[in-house]
Amino acid sequence: xxxxxxxxxxxxxxxxxxxxxxxxxxxxxxxxxxxxxxxxxxxxxxxxxxxxxxxxxxxxxxxxxxxxxxxxxxxxxxxxxxxxxxxxxxxxxxxxxxxxxxxxxxxxxxxxxxxxxxxxxxxxxxxxxxxxxxxxxxxxxxxxxxxxxxxxxxxxxxxxxxxxxxxxxxxxxxxxxxxxxxxxxxxxxxxxxxxxxxxxxxxxxxxxxxxxxxxxxxxxxxxxxxxxxxxxxxxxxxxxxxxxxxxxxxxxxxxxxxxxxxxxxxxxxxxxxxxxxxxxxxxxxxxxxxxxxxxxxxxxxxxxxxxxxxxxxxxxxxxxxxxxxxxxxxxxxxxxxxxxxxxxxxxxxxxxxxxxxxxxxxxxxxxxxxxxxxxxxxxxxxxxxxxxxxxxxxxxxxxxxxxxxxxxxxxxxxxxxxxxxxxxxxxxxxxxxxxxxxxxxxxxxxxxxxxxxxxxxxxxxxxxxxxxxxxxxxxxxxxxxxxxxxxxxxxxxxxxxxxxxxxxxxxxxxxxxxxxxxxxxxxxxxxxxxxxxxxxxxxxxxxxxxxxxxx
Numbered sequence: 396x397x398x399x400x401x402x403x404x405x406x407x408x409x410x411x412x413x414x415x416x417x418x419x420x421x422x423x424x425x426x427x428x429x430x431x432x433x434x435x436x437x438x439x440x441x442x443x444x445x446x447x448x449x450x451x452x453x454x455x456x457x458x459x460x461x462x463x464x465x466x467x468x469x470x471x472x473x474x475x476x477x478x479x480x481x482x483x484x485x486x487x488x489x490x491x492x493x494x495x496x497x498x499x500x501x502x503x504x505x506x507x508x509x510x511x512x513x514x515x516x517x518x519x520x521x522x523x524x525x526x527x528x529x530x531x532x533x534x535x536x537x538x539x540x541x542x543x544x545x546x547x548x549x550x551x552x553x554x555x556x557x558x559x560x561x562x563x564x565x566x567x568x569x570x571x572x573x574x575x576x577x578x579x580x581x582x583x584x585x586x587x588x589x590x591x592x593x594x595x596x597x598x599x600x601x602x603x604x605x606x607x608x609x610x611x612x613x614x615x616x617x618x619x620x621x622x623x624x625x626x627x628x629x630x631x632x633x634x635x636x637x638x639x640x641x642x643x644x645x646x647x648x649x650x651x652x653x654x655x656x657x658x659x660x661x662x663x664x665x666x667x668x669x670x671x672x673x674x675x676x677x678x679x680x681x682x683x684x685x686x687x688x689x690x691x692x693x694x695x696x697x698x699x700x701x702x703x704x705x706x707x708x709x710x711x712x713x714x715x716x717x718x719x720x721x722x723x724x725x726x727x728x729x730x731x732x733x734x735x736x737x738x739x740x741x742x743x744x745x746x747x748x749x750x751x752x753x754x755x756x757x758x759x760x761x762x763x764x765x766x767x768x769x770x771x772x773x774x775x776x777x778x779x780x781x782x783x784x785x786x787x788x789x790x791x792x793x794x795x796x797x798x799x800x801x802x803x804x805x806x807x808x809x810x811x812x813x814x815x816x817x818x819x820x821x822x823x824x825x826x827x828x829x830x831x832x833x834x835x836x837x838x839x840x841x842x843x844x845x846x847x848x849x850x851x852x853x854x855x856x857x858x859x860x861x862x863x864x865x866x867x868x869x870x871x872x873x874x875x876x877x878x879x880x881x882x883x884x885x886x887x888x889x890x891x892x893x894x895x896x897x898x899x900x901x902x903x904x905x906x907x908x909x910x911x912x913x914x915x916x917x918x919x920x921x922x923x924x925x926x927x928x929x930x931x932x933x934x935x936x937x938x939x940x941x942x943x944x945x946x
Contacts, residue, residue: 396430398423400907400936401438401448404456406915410886411900422456424907424936432901449938454930455915457881458900459623459649459908460848461888463792463836464771466546467613467627467651468634470842471606472595473542476511480544482519485529492541493533509598510539513842515550516801517543517694517809527552527583540594544801546843548695549591551583559594569659570690570697570713586695587713606633607640614641618648618940620847621929623908626792626838626892628686628735628771630655630672638680647679648939649932650908652892654684654735657723659714666726673732679934683892684733688713689720690743693774693810694801698740700775704813709740721750724768728754731762733893735769735792741818744776752787767893769836772797773828775814775821784833790891791828792836795855795875796844798823804859804867825855826873836891837883848884852916853925855880861925877917907936 400423407419409432421438423431431441442448466473477495482488496510517525530539530552538555542548551559561581565573571589574582585591601609617625627634630653641647653676655669672682689712691697696708703710714720727734728751738744751768769790774797784791802808802822811819829835837855839846853861855875858868868874875883889899898906911930914923931941 396423396425396441397443398425398430398441398446400424401442401446402451402456402909402933403435403438403448404451404454404911406453406455407901408455408457408881408917409901410458410882411902412886419901422901422907422909427907427935427937429901429903429905429907432903451911451930455912456901456909457912457916458885458889458898458910459932459934460621460884460910461624461626461650461892461898462617462622462838462841462846462848462884463626463888463891464628464794464838465625465841465846466629466843467610467617467625467841468631468637469629470613471601471609473546473842474513475601476513476541478514479512479519479541480514480516482516485520485523488515488519489529489533492530492539496533496537496539508537509555510534510537510552511541511598512539513542515541515543518801525550525582525584527556527581530583540598543695544843545692545694546840547587547692547697549585549594551585551594553583555594555597556581556583558597561593565590565593568715570711570715572697584695586697587691603636603640607637610637611641614648615940617846618932619929620849621910621912621932622649622846622848623910623932623934623939624650624652624888624898626735626836626888627651627653628737629653630682635675638677642677642679646934646937647677649679649934651680652683653680654686654733655682657685657687657727659716659719661723663726666723670727670730670732684735685727686735686737687720687723688737689717689747690737690739692739693813696813698774699738699743699746700740700814700818701742701745705815706813709813712743712746717746720746721753724750725754725757728763728766728768729758731765733766733768735771737771739772739774741776741780741821744770744773744780748780748783748787748789751789752783765893767891769891772840774810774823775818776824777821778827781824781827781831784828785831790834790836792838792891793823793825793828794838794840794844794851795823795825796839796851796860798869799854799858799860800844802869804869820870822870822873824870824873825875826879829875829879834887834890835879835883836888837880849916849927849929850925852877852880852884853921855883856921861922864922877921881916907933909933
């Protein structure tokens with residue numbers, strides 16, 4: 396063995412589940428793979444004259460962190476304009492929008508005159524309905540398109556609706572809606588992608604160069620936060636072009652695994668085209684799965700529940716004919732292609748489990764074993780659905796900060812109020828799923844919630860927002876242990892992608908992807924860990940980010 400690099404660290408968590416006779420404090424890398432794991436004494440035997448040695452001292456090294464659910468390219472569209480995520484009241488929302496509108500009227504430089512915003516939390520509106528008239532107060536004749544935090548809805552003002560030619564209800568081939576009042580007049584609230592697209596197509600688009608620059612900076616921010624990989628839950632021709640353009644200028648700073656959408660109304664010809672994209676990609680990005688949706692969100696009334704929410708909504712699937720969803724999943728599974736399905740409500744999760752359970756009788760066992768099938772989000776599910784996960788061999792992918800950032804222990808938030816106490820008490824059952832042996836990948840769903848992994852790992856343990864000790868935990872029985880939370884970003888993240896044989900632990904022969912921490916994620920109090928630093932990241936044994944004092 397002639398290692399290219401040796402990394403030394405006083406604490407190394409291999410995450411391989413194997414007991415080691417003495418503390419692991421050294422890792423050797425050769426050709427982008429882990430060549431040896433051992434002690435500092437062992438490292439002296441490995442070192443050659445041209446071997447680079449990085450000594451992290453008292454730092455903690457783990458397998459590289461992987462976010463199991465992100466939207467970096469799609470998120471470019473969702474993060475244009477003024478960020479409203481921090482606005483807790485309607486007055487704060489209007490103040491931010493008014494300032495933004497005044498700025499762009501003065502500069503005459505906002506998307507061809509459009510006022511844009513994102514991250515709007517409906518809880519800020521209190522009892523005031525989400526209505527275009529609220530935006531009209533501050534925008535006047537300037538068109539406005541404001542994204543809500545869930546990414547599945549938006550609010551347009553009167554001028555934007557006029558420019559888009561929206562004067563009444565629309566019929567869609569998927570669960571989307573132009574919300575109208577009792578007289579059939581649009582309120583400005585647009586639910587799901589097809590409805591939002593009616594307005595979006597009229598907004599001037601960013602240049603490719605500008606989008607490439609924004610994406611490049613975002614990926615560097617990902618690396619600085621400790622991420623070495625991400626599961627992208629969307630893909631398009633533009634995504635491929637952007638990744639190719641960035642790779643032409645140098646390596647991407649993390650590995651990206653994409654999943655293009657399969658939508659209602661698609662036929663077998665479309666499925667075949669999607670299947671052909673599997674395996675395409677570049678040096679550090681590839682298309683490896685298919686993403687589907689079976690419902691929308693609780694907050695805007697488009698989840699799929701057994702029983703209606705308190706407003707009589709969330710009763711229908713995203714696919715108007717859910718048997719066609721099942722047929723699509725069967726098509727991909729029969730070809731050994733992994734799937735990931737967005738399922739929020741209990742009825743939605745039930746249908747996805749039923750579709751995946753049926754594969755055991757319809758797809759050869761060896762083909763079925765070769766692909767991982769996942770359910771994303773799982774916001775509210777009863778006991779019987781949790782129990783079915785293990786038997787079905789289905790992976791769960793969840794986002795702890797959806798719980799800690801957007802719901803409250805007293806159920807006074809919009810999500811909990813819509814569901815009622817019984818269903819709100821079933822919130823994000825991370826621990827119950829782990830306790831029955833389910834693989835649980837953890838992620839952020841950026842830009843729906845912040846991507847920084849350290850606070851997410853902390854929130855998963857606290858069941859409240861890290862750094863807010865006065866906040867009451869939400870369903871505290873669902874708290875993960877420190878080890879389980881870290882597994883969600885390392886070993887379980889690898890298993891959730893079907894990549895356990897090549898990544899997810901510090902094991903000889905696996906990829907040399909690592910994250911270095913200032914503090915130990917397994918022994919540090921969660922609030923303290925959330926506020927600590929990432930010291931560096933490595934991908935293929937190459938430094939992607941390193942604090943200047945260590946470089």
